[in-house]
Amino acid sequence: MLDIAWTPTLDTLTRNAWRLSFGGGIAPVERTPSTLIAEGPHRDLYRFDGNSISDDRPVLLVPPLAAPAQCFDLRPGQSLAAHLVDSGKATYLLDYGSMGYADRGLGFEDWIEDIIPTALEQVSRFHDEAPVDLIGWSLGGTLSLLTAAGRGDLPIGSVTAIGTPIDYRAVSMIAPLRTVGRFTGDRPLTAVTGMMGGLPAPLVQASYRFTALQRELTKPWFIARNLHDTETLARMESIDRFMADMPGYPARFFQQVCTQLILGNALVAGKFETRNGPLSLADISVPVLAIGGTEDVIAPVASVRAATEVLTGSPSARYESAPGSHLGLVAGPTARTTTWAHIDAFLDDAVARIA
Known part of the structure; x- marks a missing residue:
């Protein structure tokens, strides 16, 4: 006999x-x-x-470029920010806003030498010069790591890098680009974006949707199958909104991604070149947590796990895996008991180290 309690109503x-x-x-x-x-x-x-005010060890959330800062705060139940606040953490967020043609000259240097350090020092001052724990997702993790590598004088307590690729050879979806790039360099990728002043938002949004092509193709069936499940549909809707809000990349920043990360695989060698000289990941002297998603095609686990091999100066370079796609690591249905739990334990350990 059909269990009426579990039967979706026609009204729903x-x-x-x-x-x-x-x-x-x-x-x-x-x-x-x-x-x-x-x-x-x-x-x-x-x-x-x-x-x-109650917590003397604040957290600064560092988003990537070409993604809205709301990646940390999609909606109730999908908000790492809310989780941190609820756990008693003083939690801050950097928001870069949109990118236009006038921003074409902005590169990694602007973030790792100016934007992030300035915000970090402001947060620290609000808490009597306390160290600040950085949490970055995707390229936000890259920016956080490079900031810690280049500015050892900053009050950084720890760095958490969620879904941050280090070894780009392990990212199978860009293997064709790397193969072509051996012969052509970065020109096929950056010539047009240089003229446009960057990678426009619509192309960023289309590229992200392509990484989740199966999701996009099966979406009508997913909706039909879950039409009775309001929460599941709300999660789907929050992800769709997130992708629709993605801004673009400045031209210089995108060129550095192509030449140094995708083609040069600089991070796996522990180096990154800036206009002011090279940075070495071995210079990072704070605890680091790297978290990789088992279903992440943008930053596969092997690419993320490589962080433990290059962060030789860190007193603790830890790797954890969690189920989920690239965004699912931060805001997926299991993030609370996996990714967020890993972060909680890591931050507690980082505080205990200086207690």
Whole structure:
């Protein structure tokens, strides 16, 4: 006999179908409350409301470029920021905003020598010069690591790099680019973007959707199969909004990604060249946690795990894996008990080391 308690009602099915088609969506956008405490070009600094005074070891969330800062705060239940606040952490977020043609000359240097250090020092001052724990996702992890490598004088307590590739040879989806690049260099990738001033937002959005091609192709069936499940549809909707909000890359930054990371595989050698000289990942002297996703095609586990081999100056270079895609690592249905739990344990250990 059919269990009525588990039977989706016609009302739920009809309501979800209407909201997806004509009603403005399954769930409204709902962010964790925050306050803008400092602003500037590509460097707006927010503090999430809550336990912002009680904790003397603050956290700064560092997003990648070409992704909205809301990657850490998609919606209730999909918010690493809310989780950190609820656990008693004073939590801050950098927001770079959009990128336009006028930003074409911005490169890694602008973030690792200026934008991130400035925000980090501001956060530290709010907490009596306390060390700040950096948490970066994707290229936000790369920026955090390079900041720690180049500025040993900064009050950095630790670095967590989520879904941050180190060995780009392990990223199978870019293998064709690396093969062609042996003969052509970066020109096929960067010639057009140089003229446009960068990689425009629509191309970034299309590229990200391509990495989840199966999801995009099977989406109609996924919706039909889950039309009764409002929470699952709300999660899907939050990811769609995230992808639709992706900004572009500045031309110089994108060229550095192509030449040094994708083609040069510089990070696996522990080096990165800037206009002001080389940086060495071996110079990082704080604890580091690298987290890789078992279903991540952008940063496969082998690529992320390589961090433990190059961070030779770190007192603790730890690797953990978690189920999930690239975004799923941060905001997936199991993130709370996997990725977030790894971060909690790591931050507790990092504090204990100096206690």
